Amino acid sequence: MHNRIAIFRAEHGLSRRQLAEVVDVNPQTIGYLERGDYKPSLELALKVAAVFDVPVELIFSLTPFEAIGTTLRRTGIDQ
Amino acid sequence: MNDRRHRFLLWLDRSVEWTGIPSLAEGTPRRRHLRWLPLLALLLASIGLTWCAMHSGRDYWIGYSLIMAGFFIANLMPIWGPLRRLNERADEYERKQRRDSFMVGLATTTAAGFAGIWLTVGLLAMQIWSASAAQQELMALGFYMMALFSAVPTLYASWRTRPITEEE
Numbered sequence: 001m002h003n004r005i006a007i008f009r010a011e012h013g014l015s016r017r018q019l020a021e022v023v024d025v026n027p028q029t030i031g032y033l034e035r036g037d038y039k040p041s042l043e044l045a046l047k048v049a050a051v052f053d054v055p056v057e058l059i060f061s062l063t064p065f066e067a068i069g070t071t072l073r074r075t076g077i078d079q
Numbered sequence: 080m081n082d083r084r085h086r087f088l089l090w091l092d093r094s095v096e097w098t099g100i101p102s103l104a105e106g107t108p109r110r111r112h113l114r115w116l117p118l119l120a121l122l123l124a125s126i127g128l129t130w131c132a133m134h135s136g137r138d139y140w141i142g143y144s145l146i147m148a149g150f151f152i153a154n155l156m157p158i159w160g161p162l163r164r165l166n167e168r169a170d171e172y173e174r175k176q177r178r179d180s181f182m183v184g185l186a187t188t189t190a191a192g193f194a195g196i197w198l199t200v201g202l203l204a205m206q207i208w209s210a211s212a213a214q215q216e217l218m219a220l221g222f223y224m225m226a227l228f229s230a231v232p233t234l235y236a237s238w239r240t241r242p243i244t245e246e247e
Contacts, residue, residue, distance in 0.1 A: 025170035031243035038172050 003060045006034045007068070008052045023047040099159050108167075112242040113160050116152060117234035124149025124226040131219040132198075135212040143219055150222050153229035160233035176239070180232035188228045195220040 009019055009030075016034075020027040023044060032038040033048075040048070040060075049056040066074075095101060099109040127145025134142060162177050163169040169177065199216055202208040208216065 026173060028243045029170050029172040032172055032240060035241075035243070037240050038175075041171050044171060 001039045001060060001062060002036065002064050003033060004065055005030065005048060005059060008054070008059060009034075012052060014051075019048070019051060022051050108158060110161050110163065111159060112237040112240075113156060113233055114237045117156055117160075117230035117237070120149045120152035120156070120226060120230045121234070122149070123152070124223050124230075128219055128223045131216060135208060135215060139215060143215075146219055146222050146226065149230075150226040153226040156229050156233035161236045162232055176236055177232075179239075180236040183235045184228055184232035187231045188224050191227055192220070192224050195223070 005019075009016070016030045017027045020030045023030075024047075025044065029038065033040055033044075045056050045060050049059050052059065099111075102109045123145050127142040127147075127149060130142030130145060131139055132142075157164065162180055163173050165177075196217075199208070199213050199220070203210070203213050
């Protein structure tokens with residue numbers, strides 16, 4: 001499973017510890033999630049998505065996410 | 080207080096913190112990946128068990144001492160290792176890590192017990208070992224299995240993932 005927790009966390013200016021406190025896990029668990037070493041339960045995935053106020057599929061995906069550079073280039077061309 | 084003495088006292092404080100004993104006393108033990116210590120415990124205990132199996136006579140105590148050294152080190156694993164104890168609060172990742180690690184530990188201990196008991200029975204049946212030698216070997220096997228049960232879960236949990244650093 002792939003995720004973009006680190007990107008969303010950076011965007012919201014949240015530290016790993018702050019996010020961990022909100023979703024009630026150990027900060028190390030957020031680290032393992034970001035690194036892809038651990039697949040979260042549905043409950044934890046929904047909690048993380050709720051913190052960033054986005055649908056869960058924007059953060060977690062079964063297929064790799066498009067690189068940000070590619071997305072920016074593509075959206076730039078579209079506009 | 081002069082600067083040198085102050086630095087020395089700070090160094091002492093940091094050294095005590097590093098041991099994990101203050102956090103252990105507070106009831107929040109510092110968890111860390113222990114990759115080499117369980118390997119050392121298992122190595123000592125395994126050499127000891129092999130020695131005991133090959134020298135059931137007067138030199139038996141050497142192997143037995145090695146098993147006990149491994150057993151002693153292995154018993155430190157649950158205190159400082161990465162796995163939280165059953166009475167500690169653990170999140171879903173830590174519960175999964177604990178479940179998987181103890182499953183591996185139990186499987187290893189069971190396999191060692193199964194192999195050890197059948198080896199003892201076989202050597203007794205072939206009259207290579209006497210009843211008293213078999214009794215000694217079974218006692219050594221018992222301590223070896225306890226060392227396995229303490230060290231293998233920590234070993235598995237420590238090598239399964241890389242530690243997460245604060246800066247990462």
